[in-house]
Amino acid sequence: KSRAIKTSPEAEFLTHPSMSETQKQSRKNSSDSNPWKSLGSPTLLWSPTSGLPLQDGLYTDARFPVQNMPIQTDVVWKRPKEICPFPQFIADGATRMDICQGELSDCWFLSAVASLSLNPSLLNLVVPSGQGFQQGYNGCFNFRFWQYGEWIDVRVDDRLPTRNGQLIYLRSSNKDEFWSALLEKAYAKLKGGYNALNMGFPHEAMADMTGGVTEEFMVPPDHRKLGSFLRPLLQKGALINCANSKGSFEKSNELGILFRHAYSVTGLETIKTTVGSVELVRIRNPWGKAEWEGPWSDKKGIEWNMVSAEEQRRVQRIQQEDGEFWMSLADFCQNFETMEVCHLSQDTLSESGIIKPWKCTSHHGQWIPQQGPPQYSLTLLEEDDDPSDPELTCSFLLALMQKCARQRGILFPVALHIYKARSERDASQLSLVLSTTKDLGYVQRRELVFRGRLAPGHYIIIPSTSEANQVGEFLLRPMSPRLAGLPPVNEAKDLFVKHCVKGPYCSPLDLYNLLTEAIAKGVFAGCEKKLSLEHCKSFVVLMDSQGMGRLDLTEFQALWEKLRKWTGIFMTFDKNKNQALDYLEIPAALTAAGIRVDEFILQLIGLRYTEPDMTVSFPGFLFLLMKLDCMMRKRAHKSKSN
Structure with missing residues (x-):
């Protein structure tokens, strides 16, 4: 059943699931036991006031793990100001050219950094701006990495291992620039030291620097599908790395491509030549050398003679x-x-612009012995915009990441199962529709990633281990090209608990804060500005069956189900996706909600509920339907009484 579902061009490739925190090291205040001394570093001096070791008044990171590094008597740890007279943190912007591999076998990390450099806003998140070697310099630099759903800060000093005055690990092509070398040091601290960076997979580094979800694809033999595969990924801002594992480690083939070495895919261009157009892909080797030597190469690519200088500058x-x-x-x-x-x-x-990232929600969970498997709802509402797909389906990605697996030294074989449910609240009768075990079995990886397409509806996700009664924590992340307008009921209950702190009741102000957060995190982000406290007062009054001016959890859930139903209708009839219904779109939307109005009522709606441009906002639409629904219920009750 799972493979019978039509897949997008991205999913036509064979997919496989993708595969620590800083190890704190104590240290004696003795020059004999100082691990830095064996690496050529001067003895540390401890500050009696701050508890931080100082050297010449500059910050020195006593917690950087160096014990696992091989002893090299010719290595000297130097600060950038001891390496060059005028060091810079970032010179003329951080680019992919600032990544040149050193003696570590960490091309997997460097290729991820090269891809990261293509997205300035994301790079600024990992490498905070405002740091440097001029005013305010104190030898301390800060970086940020994503760990299991949150961003953490990692602080390091700027002492770097050198030999003969040259950096022995990651360096920039500009010898006066040090952001990339210090980023590598911070990542080494996160993982347990420089030695921990020897050998790895790009997906781990990409997840740690983006919080993204990584899939692995086999490159198809037919190149005609590759362009349509890469282009939408790059438009969504995806980071892409590639490798060839058919030969010996970092030996090259006859055309210069290294085996078992990670490269970055940094661009895709249609280039005009004198004989027509050709589609080329741009690749980056983190070594900063050892390039492709075949057609279109820098050395032997006579094909570039057919491309104008202007076109070459453009790309x-x-x-x-x-x-x-x-x-x-x-x-x-x-x-x-x-x-x-x-x-x-x-x-x-x-x-902004053409970048179209996936939408993501996060669920932190755990496997507990003697308890049933945890369950999470997945609601798919709006079909993909894919004219080539005859079926009305919704794309999604599921990523199951085991927490702290490296510290535990254990990776459970895990799987994901997806069941069809009657509704968000009715999970009494479930039918299995997809399971990763069908094609992959139980997978022993840090992160299991699964791509699929299903018809719109309500589903239950169950992450499981291969054996019962396992103990562990995980992060489950469903991703979709589209978000639901409002979160499902189970997530709304979490918002209820978060905002209703004065008791198990929801006041109008609680509802306003709750709805503001929910809308801001959904597909209608920005519309929360049009939500008012008056809207929420009406919602509470119209759903309050006890006349207390507040909603209990049952009443809140009933309200939320109505709001989500109407949200789905709004998404369907907002044809131009401008987060508002045009006046002429209102009758069809009301009909879909089971409400028919005549022209007179429609004119009143236009006067009372529309914006100056004669549109109805998302919060305004919910308010309108709540009013009409209440009127209809009162009329039905009156008719029944009569």
Whole structure:
């Protein structure tokens, strides 16, 4: 059943599920036991007032884990001001050219950084601005990484390992620039030291620096599908890495592509030539050297002679040994085997324009012995905008990440099961519609990612382990190209508990704060500004069966079900997706809600409920339907009494 569902071009590729916090190290205040000393660093001095070790009045990170590093007597730890006379944190902007690999085998991390540099807003989140070596410099630099649903700060000093005055690990092509080297040090601290960065997978680094969800794809042999696969991903702001694992580690094939080495996909362009147009993909090697030597290469690519200088400037082609190169889609398919695609959510990708990130919600859960498996609702409301899809289906991604697996040293084999439910509140009769076990079995990975399409409706997600009574925590993240207008009832209950702090009742002000948060996190973000306290007072009065001016949980849930039903109607009839219904769209929307009005009532609605431009906002539509629903219920009650 799962493979019978029609998939998007992205899903036509074979998919596989994707695969720590800082280890705090105590340290004796003795030069003999000082681990820095064996690495060529001067002895630390402890500040009696702050408890922080100081060196020449500058911050020194005594918690950076160096015990696992190999002892190298020729390595000296130096600050940037000891390496060059005029160091800069970022020089002329942070770009993919600032990443050149050193002696560590951490191309998996560097390729993710190169991809990250293509998104300035996201890079600024990981590498906060306002840091440098001029005014206010104190030897301390801060970075941010995503860990299990939240962003954490990692602080490091600026001492970096050098040999003969040169950085031995990550460096920039500009010898006066140090943001990338310090970012690598901060990530090493997060993972347990520089040595912990030897060997890995790009998806782990991409998740830690974006909070995104990563899928792994096999590159198809037919290049004709590759362009339509890559373009929408890049438009959504996805980070893409590629590799070829068919040969020995970091040995190259006859055309210069390294085996078992991570590259970044940084662009896709249709380039005009004297004989027509050709589609090329731009690749970045984090080594900063060792480029592709086939057609369209910098060294031997005579094909560039057919491209005008103006066109080459447009695509920012630079003919030098910098690790960046172009290649045709056909050559890409022949020289790379796998791709890791990190899908970004709206929370981390704030670019406007053509960028269309996936929408994401997060559920923190745990497996507890002697208890049933945890269950989470998934509501799919609006079909994809895919004219080639004859079925009315909704795309989604599910990502199940095991927490702190590295610290535990245990990775459970896990799976995801999706059941069809009658409604959000009725899970008494469930029917299995999808399961990752059908094609993948139980997967022993840090993060299991599953892509699918289902008809609009209500579903239950059950994350499970292969054996019963396992103990562990996880993060479940459903992602979709579209968000529901309002969260499902179970999430609304969490908002009820969060905002109704004075007791198990919801006041108009509580409802206003609750709805404001819910709308701001949904597809109608921005419409919360049109929500008023008067709206919420009416909602409470119209649903309050006890005349107390407040709603208990049962009344609140009944209200929420109405609001979600009407939200779905609003989404259906908002044809131009401008978060408002035009006056002429109102009759059909009311009919869909089971309410028929004549022309006179419609004119009254136009006078009372529309904005100056004769549209009805999302909160205004909910308010209108609540009023009409209440009038109809009163009329029905009166008719029954008579």
